[in-house]
Amino acid sequence: MSDTIAASTGDTTQPPAGNERRISGVSIRLEGVTKRYSGQGKPAVDAVDLDIPAGQMVMFVGPSGCGKTTLLKMLNRLVEPTSGKIFLGDEDVTGQDPDQLRRRIGYVIQAGGLFPHMTVATNIGLVPGMLKWDKQRISDRVDELLELVGLDPEVYRDRYPRELSGGQQQRVGVARALAADPPVLLMDEPFGAVDPITRQRLQDELIRIQEELGKTIVFVTHDFDEAVKLGDRIVVFDVGARVVQYDTPEAILADPAEEYVADFVGAGATLKQLTLTRVSDVELIHPQVTRAGADAAEVVRQATAAGEKYVVVTDRRGRPISWPSVAELSRVATVPDTVDEKLPVVGLRSTLNDALDTMLAASQGGVVVTGRGGVAGVMVVETVMAAIQRTREEVQG
Amino acid sequence: MWDYLVDRRGLIAFQAFQHVSLVVQCVLLATVIAIGLAVLAYRSAKVTGLANGVSAVGLTIPSFALLGILLAPFGFGITPAVIAVTFYATLPILRNAVVGLAGVDRSLVESARGIGMSRLATLRRVELPLAWPVILAGIRVSTQMVMGIAAIAAYVLGPGLGSFIFSGLSRLGGANALNATLVGTIAIVLLALVLDLVLVLVGRLTTSRGIRV
Amino acid sequence: MTASAPPGAQAYPETEVDDADAQVQAPARGDSATSRGAWRGLLVQPVLVLLGVLAFVVWRATAGLSDTESRQLGWDALSRSIVDHLWLTLVAAVIVLLIGIPLGVLLTRGPFRRATPFVLGVANTGQAAPAIGLFVLLATWLGFGFRSAVVALVLYTVLPVLRNTMVGLQGVDARLVEAGRGMGMSGFAVLMRVELPLAVPVILAGVRTALVLLVGTATLATFISGGGLGQLIVTGINLSLDSLLFSGAVLVALLALAIDWLGRVVEHVARPKGL
Numbered sequence: 001m002s003d004t005i006a007a008s009t010g011d012t013t014q015p016p017a018g019n020e021r022r023i024s025g026v027s028i029r030l031e032g033v034t035k036r037y038s039g040q041g042k043p044a045v046d047a048v049d050l051d052i053p054a055g056q057m058v059m060f061v062g063p064s065g066c067g068k069t070t071l072l073k074m075l076n077r078l079v080e081p082t083s084g085k086i087f088l089g090d091e092d093v094t095g096q097d098p099d100q101l102r103r104r105i106g107y108v109i110q111a112g113g114l115f116p117h118m119t120v121a122t123n124i125g126l127v128p129g130m131l132k133w134d135k136q137r138i139s140d141r142v143d144e145l146l147e148l149v150g151l152d153p154e155v156y157r158d159r160y161p162r163e164l165s166g167g168q169q170q171r172v173g174v175a176r177a178l179a180a181d182p183p184v185l186l187m188d189e190p191f192g193a194v195d196p197i198t199r200q201r202l203q204d205e206l207i208r209i210q211e212e213l214g215k216t217i218v219f220v221t222h223d224f225d226e227a228v229k230l231g232d233r234i235v236v237f238d239v240g241a242r243v244v245q246y247d248t249p250e251a252i253l254a255d256p257a258e259e260y261v262a263d264f265v266g267a268g269a270t271l272k273q274l275t276l277t278r279v280s281d282v283e284l285i286h287p288q289v290t291r292a293g294a295d296a297a298e299v300v301r302q303a304t305a306a307g308e309k310y311v312v313v314t315d316r317r318g319r320p321i322s323w324p325s326v327a328e329l330s331r332v333a334t335v336p337d338t339v340d341e342k343l344p345v346v347g348l349r350s351t352l353n354d355a356l357d358t359m360l361a362a363s364q365g366g367v368v369v370t371g372r373g374g375v376a377g378v379m380v381v382e383t384v385m386a387a388i389q390r391t392r393e394e395v396q397g
Numbered sequence: 398m399w400d401y402l403v404d405r406r407g408l409i410a411f412q413a414f415q416h417v418s419l420v421v422q423c424v425l426l427a428t429v430i431a432i433g434l435a436v437l438a439y440r441s442a443k444v445t446g447l448a449n450g451v452s453a454v455g456l457t458i459p460s461f462a463l464l465g466i467l468l469a470p471f472g473f474g475i476t477p478a479v480i481a482v483t484f485y486a487t488l489p490i491l492r493n494a495v496v497g498l499a500g501v502d503r504s505l506v507e508s509a510r511g512i513g514m515s516r517l518a519t520l521r522r523v524e525l526p527l528a529w530p531v532i533l534a535g536i537r538v539s540t541q542m543v544m545g546i547a548a549i550a551a552y553v554l555g556p557g558l559g560s561f562i563f564s565g566l567s568r569l570g571g572a573n574a575l576n577a578t579l580v581g582t583i584a585i586v587l588l589a590l591v592l593d594l595v596l597v598l599v600g601r602l603t604t605s606r607g608i609r610v
Numbered sequence: 611m612t613a614s615a616p617p618g619a620q621a622y623p624e625t626e627v628d629d630a631d632a633q634v635q636a637p638a639r640g641d642s643a644t645s646r647g648a649w650r651g652l653l654v655q656p657v658l659v660l661l662g663v664l665a666f667v668v669w670r671a672t673a674g675l676s677d678t679e680s681r682q683l684g685w686d687a688l689s690r691s692i693v694d695h696l697w698l699t700l701v702a703a704v705i706v707l708l709i710g711i712p713l714g715v716l717l718t719r720g721p722f723r724r725a726t727p728f729v730l731g732v733a734n735t736g737q738a739a740p741a742i743g744l745f746v747l748l749a750t751w752l753g754f755g756f757r758s759a760v761v762a763l764v765l766y767t768v769l770p771v772l773r774n775t776m777v778g779l780q781g782v783d784a785r786l787v788e789a790g791r792g793m794g795m796s797g798f799a800v801l802m803r804v805e806l807p808l809a810v811p812v813i814l815a816g817v818r819t820a821l822v823l824l825v826g827t828a829t830l831a832t833f834i835s836g837g838g839l840g841q842l843i844v845t846g847i848n849l850s851l852d853s854l855l856f857s858g859a860v861l862v863a864l865l866a867l868a869i870d871w872l873g874r875v876v877e878h879v880a881r882p883k884g885l
Contacts, residue, residue, distance in 0.1 A: 460826065465846065578746045582746075
């Protein structure tokens with residue numbers, strides 16, 4: 001994956017090349033990890049060896065019952081391995097106190113697993129609390145994390161989980177897992193219970209967060225598209241958690257190791273290459289960008305001079321909040337700070353498919369693209385179609 | 398103990414029969430009353446709330462107190478026993494019937510009306526059968542509960558196994574006092590179990606296979 | 611057996627918990643409108659009780675009573691009966707809570723978990739045991755008096771508390787327990803911070819049930835010389851004095867209603883926010 005990034009660097013809107021990325025994760029090494037349940041002939045997980053490099057997002061995929069979730073839960077010892085060793089960095093954690101170990105490993109499950117009787121802030125502050133942080137530090141950390149996952153602390157800190165949408169709950173779940181800044185994050189089908197559009201946004205956010213933090217993430221999913229989109233590497237499992245193939249998404253798509261992988265990847269494997277094309281791989285349009293509260297007349301004048309019909313409005317942190325037309329702006333004195341909930345936004349690392357889905361869902365002909373420094377540009381439907389067409393020709397040719 | 402059982406097997410059997418007969422008849426009556434009230438109540442949220450409130454408050458009234466209150470107008474005998482037992486039996490069934498009927502999927506009711514069923518037919522063919530498992534759960538709760546209440550009714554000279562307990566009490570320390578009390582208590586628990594099993598069986602037979610769990 | 615609010619009251623919570631294990635997690639129950647409704651519901655009951663008390667006091671002050679009647683219904687005798695009754699209830703209630711809740715917690719832990727269905731089955735069957743039988747049996751064993759009455763009351767009312775504690779804890783979404791363990795909470799911390807708080811509504815319903823049951827069942831204590839308001843009823847029946855009988859019955863019923871209301875208020879207030 002880092003190759004792709006490096007190859008496409010050059011455009012100023014690109015994220016820094018892979019080797020410059022900050023890495024705060026540690027490597028994970030499994031040696032002969034086995035789980036045998038009494039009364040069952042075959043082990044659920046059979047002598048798995050696996051090396052997960054620091055700072056990478058590794059996806060576990062495979063049919064249900066293949067042992068991928070059991071393997072994940074052995075990493076934080078929610079399931080005790082029958083035999084074998086697990087190393088975090090160079091440290092053998094197999095004999096460590098599980099509770100202490102788990103406080104150093106973030107854990108995200110479906111629907112966030114938020115405690116419904118605690119506020120968002122309490123939920124997030126649980127692990128720091130157990131680690132005896134002082135109150136002020138916890139409260140600062142909670143706000144910082146809410147910002148990180150794109151929720152306004154002022155609004156969401158004191159809410160209860162049921163007052164949040166599914167996607168918001170999931171964001172809080174991620175924030176909670178990151179609370180004590182653990183080097184490793186385990187995610188067990190976290191986005192399985194949300195609608196496709198929300199899932200795609202959450203995936204984009206996760207990519208963005210991972211680019212900022214560089215954790216080691218192990219992510220279980222049964223959705224191969226999700227694995228292709230998110231993973232630096234993918235592990236394909238068969239029954240007994242047998243590792244059938246462990247490689248980059250590109251390599252697995254181009255060259256499935258066995259018939260089994262090919263079947264699992266699905267018939268449309270070549271077309272899935274499309275999901276590998278990122279928004280950052282295509283030319284973006286650079287629109288007129290302004291902050292809410294700016295003088296509307298001035299903005300309109302500049303936009304007209306530049307021949308723009310639309311202006312992207314951002315909040316004070318540079319996040320896009322609306323995308324009004326010049327005509328609309330010419331009717332007001334200052335640029336309004338209303339947030340357009342339906343504003344189509346994707347990240348630079350989103351796939352073209354995502355971008356297209358987002359436009360369709362918002363019934364818009366374009367989409368705002370955000371990068372690390374805020375708005376990276378906009379993309380219109382024609383660009384996407386052309387890019388898809390080009391990729392398709394490449395794949396077929 | 399064994400001698401006691403053998404000696405009084407006739408009386409025990411008679412009182413057991415009386416006890417069960419009182420309970421079964423009262424529960425049947427209560428079921429009819431409760432379903433009738435529920436049918437009247439479940440369409441309006443207000444009346445439903447009222448029914449639930451009455452049911453909850455009614456259940457807090459101690460049965461011995463109610464029996465006492467009923468003695469004043471009706472005197473000793475079977476009348477206060479029947480009224481009290483039926484009263485308590487009605488309440489859980491009423492609550493479950495209201496909940497059960499209100500819980501029937503509105504779209505099913507609409508589709509029943511849509512294919513031309515009358516209000517009554519919809520109630521009889523769709524709503525009541527679907528609510529039946531919940532109603533039956535209420536009947537089971539009622540039956541267990543009034544088996545015990547019927548024992549106290551013996552104090553106001555209602556029929557049943559409670560008379561063994563009270564005769565044990567009145568001759569406490571004397572011969573057979575313990576035996577009498579044990580027979581009364583254990584027989585009630587056993588009969589309650591049997592009735593519950595019968596109701597489970599009734600449930601199997603009367604619940605549509607499509608919604609059986 | 612007296613006033614079985616309990617089996618009835620539990621029938622619902624139980625099935626709800628049983629057939630929807632996601633219930634605890636499921637959001638959007640009770641918005642502000644229904645909670646306003648709940649408060650209004652909570653207001654009716656104390657008004658009823660107050661009216662009842664008022665009616666009783668007026669009747670007591672105006673009715674022409676015979677000597678025997680006035681002796682029993684004198685304010686001193688009456689208040690002693692009420693205090694006795696409440697004391698019996700309170701002592702039994704404390705013991706019931708001290709036994710029922712810890713035992714319920716214990717029986718849902720680790721190796722005991724297998725026994726849970728068995729215990730619940732026994733608890734359900736126990737509901738059918740006639741309270742009066744229990745009182746008499748204990749009197750033959752421990753003799754007449756307060757002690758036997760308390761033991762009988764405890765035996766009889768510990769079941770709903772035990773049962774609801776277990777059902778409440780079982781109803782907690784297993785994924786939340788796992789999430790707690792997964793973030794490094796100890797088993798005890800998960801119990802105290804996640805499982806018990808989430809089980810509070812069900813446990814409190816069991817406690818209220820037990821309290822109401824206690825107030826009602828304590829009437830029977832008089833049969834084994836345990837004191838309380840039952841005495842008025844029994845004396846009234848024995849001497850054919852309707853005024854005594856009626857006073858005892860009405861006062862017990864009012865007491866039960868009042869306790870039930872208190873329980874509901876506590877449930878309403880103690881219910882964890884966010885549920």
